[in-house]
Amino acid sequence: MKSKDSHHSHHEGQRLPSDPALQVLALESILVEKGLVDPKALDALIESYEHKIGPHNGAKVVARAWSDPAYKARLLADATAAIAELGFGGLQGEHMVAVENTPAVHNLVVCTLCSCYPYPILGLPPVWYKSAPYRSRAVIDPRGVLRELGLQLPEECEIRVWDSTAEVRYLVVPQRPSGTQSMTEEELAGLVTRDAMIGVALVQSPQAGGPP
């Protein structure tokens, strides 16, 4: 709403600046001035999610599950513990469940009520995941949503949608693509995408240039 109150409202009294950039700047400077916030802590938080924590973590988990059947069994039985074996866990991944895609079952994760997402293995959620279209439609029209995102599943494939309404966070273990028998775990991890671990894409064979 870039309307009449978007000018420098702080000169007029009690109104919030309607520009969020200005409002955040004001909040941060007040809180730092009052000794309540350490600006270096903000830098460290941002640095963590911009550069350290992201889908490359989840890709390692999936590649390990593809390469090591015992690990996959542990992952499906107790995902929190199995993911911790690779050093991942904590904030917004305290309670993990892994669900496996097969030719007969395709899993898809959503949070209809807000934006719950497994931070330690996927990082912060993309805008579309948090958007009204995805949140509203994933549960009532998952096939339509997947089609829109370029994924056409066979009619006989059952779609299971996981609505993250509690503090449990979900990881989709995608199907291992064909033509990857000789690949190392590290090479496999390079194939696994964020979208495949949310359940809105398949992992493509290395030969395939992309979706058909």
Added chain:
Amino acid sequence: MNGVHDMGGMHGMGPVVPEPEEPVFHHRWEARAYALTRAMAAFGRWNIDASRHQRELIPPAEYLRMSYYEKWLTGLTELLLRNGFITPEELASGRAAADAAKGTPALPAEKVAAFIERGAPASRASASVPRFQPGQRVRARNVNSAGHTRLPRYVRGKPGVIDRVHGVFVFPDTNAHFQGESPQHVYSVRFEARDLWGEAHSAAGAVYVDLWDDYLDAADGLPISTGRSP
């Protein structure tokens, strides 16, 4: 509350539009808003359920108009005002009051890594026995709470089957309002698409929803649709 945030099953929201090579944050202020929210939550004056509820209280038209981090910023600002971390005068002037007391950060930089690694588990140790077991039929209660709840409208009154027992967790409906944690079992409940959305949706499969004990009634003998049309 029956707010606009409870979006499951709504129509008219438009297509899902992914952004190729999307950055983690689109603007620096989004990153600062995210980090400020975490840093101030570390004081423990509110909890995750209260902060979710604060965002749900944004009026519906505003909620739909705002970007994600605008909602976070709005929720954070309200919580800071209500808990006395800042005053309306400070917010208006962008400066701390001259006589403001000097505090100590709850989350100093050296504690950030441990904070992220530890997280904030919502499970609670409990010897209580779950009321339901996998395979058991249940019905989600038809409750229309004006406060915070994680029982989505689209499952209320619907029959489902317990898929798994997650363990004992803090109950958002009381915790969000500082009325205690009321720890109780959480179950993953499988709802057939046909039971949620009607015959025309029978090919869609099923939706699994994590529901607390207080959201559920036993429904032994209640008919549940089979997964697909005969």
